[in-house]
Structures are given as C-alpha cells and as structure tokens.
Amino acid sequence: MNPAFSVIFFTVLSGAGYGLTLWWAAIFAWSLLAPAPYPPPLWWIGPTVEALAISLVLITVGLSSSVLHLGKPRRAWRAFSQWRTSWLSREGVFSLLVYAGVALLGVAAVVDDADKTIGSNMAVISIALIMACSIATVVCTAMIYASLKPVPAWRHPLVLPVYLVFALHTGGWTAVALFDVADEPASARLIAIGICCLATGMLAAMKLAYWRAIDRIEPPTRESATALEGIGKVTVFERPHTEANYLTREMGFVLARKHSRKLRVIALLLFAGVPLLALALAWMLPVASVVALWIAAISALFGAFVERWLFFAEAKHMVMLYY
Amino acid sequence: MTALPEPSRKKLGLVIDLDTCVGCHACAVACKEWNAGGIAGPLTDENPYGKEPFGVWFNRVHSYEVEPLAESAQPAMTVHFPRSCLHCETPACVTVCPTGASYKRAEDGIVLVDEDKCIGCKLCSWACPYGAREYSAVEGVMKKCTLCVDRIYNEHLDEIERQPACVQACPTRARHFGDLGDPESKVSRLVAERGGRDLLPELGYKPVNKYLPPRPRRGATASAPVDATRAVERLDSSALPPVLRWLDRVLSR
Numbered sequence: 001m002n003p004a005f006s007v008i009f010f011t012v013l014s015g016a017g018y019g020l021t022l023w024w025a026a027i028f029a030w031s032l033l034a035p036a037p038y039p040p041p042l043w044w045i046g047p048t049v050e051a052l053a054i055s056l057v058l059i060t061v062g063l064s065s066s067v068l069h070l071g072k073p074r075r076a077w078r079a080f081s082q083w084r085t086s087w088l089s090r091e092g093v094f095s096l097l098v099y100a101g102v103a104l105l106g107v108a109a110v111v112d113d114a115d116k117t118i119g120s121n122m123a124v125i126s127i128a129l130i131m132a133c134s135i136a137t138v139v140c141t142a143m144i145y146a147s148l149k150p151v152p153a154w155r156h157p158l159v160l161p162v163y164l165v166f167a168l169h170t171g172g173w174t175a176v177a178l179f180d181v182a183d184e185p186a187s188a189r190l191i192a193i194g195i196c197c198l199a200t201g202m203l204a205a206m207k208l209a210y211w212r213a214i215d216r217i218e219p220p221t222r223e224s225a226t227a228l229e230g231i232g233k234v235t236v237f238e239r240p241h242t243e244a245n246y247l248t249r250e251m252g253f254v255l256a257r258k259h260s261r262k263l264r265v266i267a268l269l270l271f272a273g274v275p276l277l278a279l280a281l282a283w284m285l286p287v288a289s290v291v292a293l294w295i296a297a298i299s300a301l302f303g304a305f306v307e308r309w310l311f312f313a314e315a316k317h318m319v320m321l322y323y
Numbered sequence: 324m325t326a327l328p329e330p331s332r333k334k335l336g337l338v339i340d341l342d343t344c345v346g347c348h349a350c351a352v353a354c355k356e357w358n359a360g361g362i363a364g365p366l367t368d369e370n371p372y373g374k375e376p377f378g379v380w381f382n383r384v385h386s387y388e389v390e391p392l393a394e395s396a397q398p399a400m401t402v403h404f405p406r407s408c409l410h411c412e413t414p415a416c417v418t419v420c421p422t423g424a425s426y427k428r429a430e431d432g433i434v435l436v437d438e439d440k441c442i443g444c445k446l447c448s449w450a451c452p453y454g455a456r457e458y459s460a461v462e463g464v465m466k467k468c469t470l471c472v473d474r475i476y477n478e479h480l481d482e483i484e485r486q487p488a489c490v491q492a493c494p495t496r497a498r499h500f501g502d503l504g505d506p507e508s509k510v511s512r513l514v515a516e517r518g519g520r521d522l523l524p525e526l527g528y529k530p531v532n533k534y535l536p537p538r539p540r541r542g543a544t545a546s547a548p549v550d551a552t553r554a555v556e557r558l559d560s561s562a563l564p565p566v567l568r569w570l571d572r573v574l575s576r
Binding site: 001071151318 | 346375385390400401402406419423443444454465520524
C-alpha cells in the first residue's frame with residue numbers, strides 16, 4: 001500500500017494525543033480521588049493542564065492532516081453519518097466526543113467554583129467520557145485497517161492491540177517527560193515509568209511477532225483471482241496499459257518490502273531501544289534527566305512514524321495479483 | 324445509507340467469456356467513451372497526450388499466459404481477462420464508506436457512487452480486492468463502473484442499445500449482460516452450462532458477475548509436437564535445377 005504521509009501523520013500524532021489524554025485523565029482521576037497531596041482544584045495548575053493542551057494539539061493536528069488527505073475536505077462533516085457500518089465514520093464520531101468531554105470538563109470547572117460536589121461529579125463524568133472515547137477512537141482507527149480483507153497483513157489479530165499500545169506508549173513517554181519537568185512526587189513518576197517500560201517491552205514483542213507472521217502470509221493466488229484455478233499456472237503476459245494507474249500507485253508499493261529488514265530494525269531501535277537507554281541515562285545522571293526523557297519521548301514518536309510507515313508500505317493489496 | 328439493502332431478486336450483472344475474449348480492448352474503450360459523458364463523467368485523463376498519461380478507466384483488459392498443469396494434455400494459452408466492477412452481493416466497498424456516497428441499489432443490485440456525497444477518502448478502493456474503483460484526483464471523488472445504468476434503463480435509446488457499452492462493443496460476444504438473480508435468464512443458463520466462476524470466492528463478497536473459463540482445446544495431446552518429423556527431412560539444393568535452386572534460396576530467406 002502506498003504510505004500516504006497525511007494518514008501516517010494522523011495515526012501517529014492523534015494516537016500519541018489520545019495516549020497522552022489517557023495518561024492525563026488517569027493522573028487527573030487519581031488526583032481527584034486521592035485527597036493529599038492533590039486538593040481537587042489542582043487540575044487547573046501544573047502539568048495536567050499542559051498535558052491536556054499538548055494532547056489536544058496532537059489530536060487536532062492529526063485530525064486536520066487526515067482531513068487534508070481527503071479529495072473533498074469541505075464535505076468531511078458527512079463522514080459522521082454512517083457509524084452503523086463504517087469504522088471510519090465511528091472514528092470520526094468518537095473523536096468529536098473526546099472534544100465534547102473536554103468541553104464538559106471546562107463547564108465542570110466553572111460549576112466547581114459555585115458548588116464543589118456538582119463540579120467534581122461533573123469532572124468525574126467528563127473524565128470517564130474522555131477516557132472511554134479516546135480508547136474507542138484508537139480502536140476504530142485500528143479497525144479501519146483490521147477490517148480490510150484485501151490486505152491480509154492488516155487482518156492479523158495483533159493489529160488492534162499494537163495500535164492501542166502504541167498510543168499508550170508514545171503518549172506515555174511524553175507524559176513521563178512532561179511530569180519530570182514538573183517534578184512530580186517520586187512514587188507517581190516511578191509508576192508511570194514502570195508502565196512505560198512495560199508498554200515498550202510489550203510493543204517490541206508484539207511487533208516482532210507481527211513481522212514474523214506477515215512474512216509467512218500466503219495470500220490468495222492469481223489463479224483464484226482470474227477464475228483460472230485448476231486450468232494452469234497464470235503469469236502476467238501484458239498489463240492493461242503501458243502506464244501506471246491509480247491502482248498500481250495506491251496499492252502497488254514495492255520499496256518498503258525491499259528494505260523491510262533494515263527499516264524494522266530502525267523502528268525497533270527508535271521506539272524501544274533509544275527510550276530505554278535514555279531512561280537509564282536519566283536514572284544515572286539526574287542532572288540530564290529532563291533532556292534524556294524528552295529524547296525518549298521524541299524518539300518513541302519517530303519510531304512510531306517508521307513503524308506506521310512500514311505498516312502501510314509493507315502491506316500487499318490483493319488487487320496486485322492482477323498486475 | 325451504506326448499510327446493504329435486503330438482497331434483491333433482480334441481480335443485474337455481466338458474464339464474461341474468457342474463452343472467446345480476444346483482448347482487443349474494445350470494451351474498455353467503449354466504456355471510457357460512454358462514461359466520459361454519462362452520469363459517471365467526466366473520466367478525467369491527466370496529461371493525456373504527454374509522456375505519462377494517467378486516467379480513470381472502469382474496464383481494464385489484462386493478458387495472462389497460462390501454463391497448463393503437468394497432468395493435463397492442454398496446450399499453453401494466452402487468456403485475455405477484462406476486469407471491471409463485479410457488483411458484489413455483499414460489497415465491502417459500500418459498508419466501509421463513511422458518508423453514504425457508496426450504495427447498492429435495492430431494486431437491481433447495481434453498486435454506485437453518489438459523487439455529490441463522496442469525500443474522496445479512498446477507503447472503498449482499499450476495501451475492493453478487484454480494483455474496481457479508481458480515484459480521480461482532478462474531481463477529488465471516487466469513480467466506478469455503473470453497469471451503464473444510464474443506458475440500460477434509457478428509453479431514449481432503441482431497445483437493442485439498452486445494454487452496457489462494453490457488452491455492445493464486444494466484437495466476439497464475449498460479454499453478456501442480464502439478470503443473474505433469475506435462474507431462467509440467458510446469462511444464468513450460460514453460467515450453469517459453462518461452469519461460470521467467481522473471482523476470489525474465498526473472500527466472501529459474492530460477486531454477481533461471473534467468468535466463463537476457457538473451454539478445453541480440441542485434439543490436444545501431451546505427445547511431442549507434430550512438426551518433429553518434418554524437421555528431419557533434408558534437401559540437397561545443389562542437386563536442383565537453377566530455377567528451383569533460386570526459388571529455394573528466395574523462400575528460405
């Protein structure tokens with residue numbers, strides 16, 4: 001498949017955004033429920049607001065890039081209508097609901113000034129909405145691809161968990177870097193770092209298993225595609241046209257498979273190797289921890305770009321059986 | 324709505340005979356000609372007279388070499404293979420559409436794109452394993468075969484012309500149009516008689532269009548080529564009279 005940069009940009013950035021939102025919401029919920037050292041009004045100061053702002057920027061940039069991928073961006077609003085059958089439409093609906101949750105939280109903050117009980121109840125509801133819809137959006141993004149039968153590599157059961165864990169992973173490393181800047185209590189930081197390392201390890205294992213599996217996929221045959229099964233072995237004699245067409249450009253992308261081994265190693269190093277090394281560095285040299293953790297976060301994001309590029313570029317579409 | 328309608332009784336579609344198709348591309352050209360001005364038009368070509376022309380076609384004719392199976396006595400063949408929308412009974416291209424622009428007609432099963440609703444996300448083209456949909460970057464919307472819906476019901480045309488342009492243009496009658504939902508229709512009987520097949524049936528999209536496989540070649544045997552004995556015969560041209568020797572030389576060129 002042709003790796004369209006707008007779509008890769010969207011899935012990586014908004015994935016990181018939703019991941020960061022989830023982390024932010026988890027920390028926020030914890031600060032709401034645990035009394036000390038976080039009195040409830042704290043959500044308006046410190047890193048939680050920064051984290052929310054950054055995640056909203058990531059999500060919004062990602063969504064805008066996906067809208068620019070469209071042939072008719074001004075009609076994008078129509079995409080909210082077919083949620084009964086289309087994962088793409090569901091993705092759009094849930095992504096809007098996340099914004100609705102954030103708006104509700106803003107209302108909760110205003111109400112909170114007048115009435116603490118109603119305010120914090122509304123905050124809990126909006127946090128729940130934001131968390132649920134963030135997860136749902138990432139699931140829908142993954143299902144857009146996982147539901148396409150003509151691309152066997154995307155039908156693999158690991159596609160959905162990898163999308164989810166990548167969101168938590170890229171968002172998580174960003175959160176760790178942000179919260180280190182703010183000098184959060186050591187215990188919270190340790191928990192966050194622990195979960196991040198776990199996510200990194202899981203991702204590396206899942207991607208290795210996925211890559212192994214897609215190298216062994218046996219797609220349908222050209223004989224089946226041309227109704228000539230049982231008649232003979234079919235090879236291409238002449239293509240329909242001398243020039244490329246939409247199908248060969250969009251679905252016939254060979255470059256990635258030629259260099260797949262190297263690119264996989266690069267992806268693995270960027271999204272898992274560098275962040276873990278940087279973390280070790282931060283541990284040993286507390287002075288450099290801010291820089292090291294930001295390097296970890298940015299490297300995880302770049303690793304996600306390479307991984308997502310490969311996810312598209314390596315996948316073979318069945319229409320190329322005809323070519 | 325992109326939800327699929329109840330399966331229609333009427334299933335309009337094509338039956339394509341791989342035995343008689345000669346790969347002349349007349350169907351592809353006639354299709355392009357009609358649809359450039361029909362409801363699916365324009366079918367824009369980018370850089371049409373330049374070095375790398377690029378454009379939308381609803382019909383593309385592939386040519387394949389078929390090397391017979393070891394146990395068969397059949398000769399090798401060239402098979403010409405016209406590829407177009409199969410108007411599937413359960414088309415994924417319709418259900419993935421986020422806007423409702425793609426739809427399957429409840430009355431006759433034709434799969435269409437409402438270009439006024441299409442946002443050009445291209446997901447439907449990814450969902451189709453048959454390459455039936457082609458995106459037009461100029462119009463920013465997805466294009467596909469309409470089964471010439473603007474011909475087959477068109478009362479301004481003579482009745483004999485109310486069939487898809489590709490079917491009408493085919494010089495070898497390799498393309499047949501009809502109702503595949505009616506077991507008594509001409510096309511259904513043809514499919515039953517010739518063992519019509521689905522493309523990629525394992526994917527479960529239940530294509531309506533069927534392909535008739537090439538018939539076995541008559542008198543084919545697995546033995547050595549007939550010409551083998553003739554090649555052994557030698558001619559001593561120096562023994563010939565001059566006129567015949569000259570003739571032999573000319574004919575040997």
